Amino acid sequence: MAGPTILSSPSPPSEEAGTILLETERLIIRRYFLSDAPAMAETGNDTLVTANLRAGFPSPYRLSDAEAFLSTACKPDGTAYPQHNGIFVKPLTADNPSPEPRFIGAVGIIPKGDVYFRTWELGYWLGSASWGKGYATEAIGPFVRWCFDTWPGLNRIEGEAYGSNEASQKVMKKCGFIEEGTRRGAAEKLGVLKDVVNFGLLRSDLEGVKELVRDS
Known part of the structure; x- marks a missing residue:
């Protein structure tokens, strides 16, 4: 059986810990160091944050969770x-x-497999102390453009948010994502059934939001 198809890049970033992937006016997005664990635990141990995430992100979020x-x-x-x-x-x-740079949250992708190998899923979160300051849009917009620029074979990045998480939905829309539909009652979080709103961004969609994504 053939292995997963890996998208190639003409200039892939180093996989070394701490590698800076990109910078914006106010932010740095970089690979982690093991030493980021205390700041991650402090920022992530927040029920306002974990309420919007999947169950794989523990709550409470302890130092041992971040280290693991x-x-x-x-x-x-x-x-x-x-x-x-x-x-x-x-x-x-x-x-x-x-x-020293101050940790405020996380962003990354989950590569899809099989026939979906040209699609990545976006994930991100910010500590609640950093909400309402434009950080999410400033991080996500340039990050997704950088992904498309760095991997020419990437065609689609998709994301989702609980129906109750209007702030995250607004961020994705500002960054050019298209709302594609709602999976009604698709998730259960803390005993409550939740709608999940789906978003998608194609490489071709970026042409219409070029300045917004770069300047957010």
Whole structure:
């Protein structure tokens, strides 16, 4: 049986821990270090955050959970895909006067297999202290464009949000994603059935949101 089809890149990013994938005006998106665990645990241990995520993200989110996740996320898998990355506010700025980048959340992709190998699923979250500041749009817009630019064979990035998570839906729309439908009652979170709203972004869709994605 043939293995999964891996999309090639003419200039793949290094798989080394800490590799910076891209920067925006205020943010850095980079691969994780194992030492990111304390900041990840502190930011992710927030029921406002976990309420919008899948059950695979534990709540409470302890240091041991972050360490276990990073022990796998920091290992190269040979694809160079941007599956697990942190979002950081740049240091020595108005938003972060500290000399060190400040962790505020995560962004990554899940590659699809079989006949869907040209499709990736987007995932992201931000600590609630960073909500309402435009960080999500500033991170997601450039990140998805960078993915398309770096992997020419990638044709589609898709995402989803619970029907109750209107903020995440707005972020994807601002970044050019098209709302494609709702799976009614498709998920159960904390004993409550939830609708799931589906979004998709094709490479060809970016032409209409070129400036928005770059400048968000």
